[in-house]
Amino acid sequence: MTKSVEYIIVGDGYAAIFLAHQFIKNNKSFLLFTEGKKSASMVSAGMINPAVLKRFTTFWLAQEQIDSLKNTMTEIEQYTGQNYLIEKPILRVFHDEKEKELWLKKSDDENLKPFLSKDFVKLNSVKNPFECGVVNQSARLDVSGFFSDMMNFLESQNYLIKEKFDYQLLKPNDSTYKDLSFRKIIFAEGMAVKENPFFAEIPVHQNKGHHLEVQLSVPLEDGFTIKKKHFIFPLNNGNYYYGGTYDREQIHHKIDDVAVEKLTNALAEFYPHDFEVKEVKFGFRPTVKDRRPILGNHPEFGNLYVFNGLGARGILNGNYFSINLYHHLENDEEIHPEVDLKRFQ
Template sequence: MKKVDYIIVGDGYAGVFLAHQLIKNNKSFVIFSEGKKSASQVSAGIINPVVLKKFTTFWKAQEQIDFLKDSLKEIETYTGKNYLIEAPIHRIFHDENEQKLWLKKSENLDLVNFLDENFDHIEGVKNDFNTGKVNQSARLNVNGFFMGIFDFLEKRSQLIKEKFDYSKVNAGESVYKELNFKKIIFCEGMGVKENPFFSDIPVNANKGHHIKVKLSKALAQNITIKKKHFLFPLENDLYFYGGTYDREQLHSHIDDSAIQQLTNGLAEFYPYDFEIKEVNFGFRPTVKDRRPIIGVHSEHSNMFVFNGLGARGILNGCYFSKVLYDFMENNSPLPTEVNRERFID
């Protein structure tokens, strides 16, 4: 029987960033991947410290940005690549009132480092009232990130490409099939609803669609443009545009209404023809209070959950993987804001 310190179940941002913490600290582990693309793996990869609808920020935004950039440099040491794309977000203003609100908010202490006071005009799109640049924003090369880390893990025989079988877990003996583990962490996103150990955690699916389009007139700059959704360049002359938010139509196929919403949204500011080449969707695990859910099982002290990353999967997954690691290894207390016990009566 093979002995490992950890079993990670789930291959999205939560599982992969937790794997990074284990690599850093020389812990033995395996990670289970079903082989189908998770919501993380089809995500936009936007790294954004600002809520661009209201021009506000969120809990620990600066700490999360800083920690992510450091972590990506650490990951580069063993994958050979840095997957950070330095392409800041430019938010298209709808009118002069939004410009004034942006400038007013930029004076706030928690936003002064994020909202650039100098407006820009972007060629090739409709932005009559210019755009505001979000400082410290960027993108993750999502495909490269997952491919690079999975390749690294596979070479070390740490990637198990099969569906995890809950019925094979013997928590009392710390055994799963032929694996003897110290701790097991479930990082499954919406897959947690099938997990008999943590199916009660209050995560709700938020379905997001995005399209990959061919623009008839390419944009001159490698930036991320935001109006209703995000537009940015990909490889092979394609562009990403998305994503939508839908808590109602949760079936597992493409929604025509979402495609129409994206088509209309892009046409609002891109004045030329474009062709949809690909459509993707995923289910984000969201929590009512917009904070992740981290904690230990109420009966099995060797079982943990890491879920509810929502639309900020990269930042939440990276930052709170360290919080979870310190909780498991060093008995550091979990912040009340993310502890799963906040939902237990």
């Protein structure tokens, strides 16, 4: 007997989960297929950061994305009972006096004024002789809590199918998959899209990121996220996240000792106390050359969609463009031209 749903989502990272939220919020029938592997989203830092902290600039739609995310987290709280935003700001450790002066200069820029505070902070737990800049409106997501609770909710409501999606069994012309009929299917698979015969050619490139889980002998102050070369912040288990690296060349699914050494050396540079590496994790972020996500439908099969290429800003991009995609699917609202798949055709 054929079961009918409006939508199928394939994937379980930020793109898939935020789109699932749009369907839940709007009472749409859907199923989400997950293989149960740890996606790059699930091992991400969860940074919500409106500033580019190398050059003290901001990025496209930063304020709109921050505002939208806060709204979505309030909506999700209504059914999970939790808000996963940890509203502790990012503190950027200055390397020298010149950086501090540049920060002050940039903080007068109209685009950066909402994000770069003129008030500096001095920390006791790390080396910061030139103090730290405070990134206003920055926060982080409780990544493990978010994914765990969302998956449990999806399962409890019978939205979740825990199995690998088999492309061979998809019949786009009939809008059927196995014994399911659907209106539209959205592939939000991250780097697994390279195995998808319908969207394997989209120009996403993998960017491997390592991070460490460390135990610190002296805790950091007040639960802040501190950024020098990398981010460090407390985890729920008393340890700390430190990372992550960016590597476009490496494709093997193993821990890279060079990346681990870079991270431990960088941490030892500014954390003057003993620490112990408890675990090393890595994931592959799907990135796009023009730093824009990819949304759109298949040129031949109008009922097949892709939602990919969220890059290092997976939370902000995933949430914001899931709303754009939802309104496109339901109301024929135009996909923003800068993220539309058609820009590559």
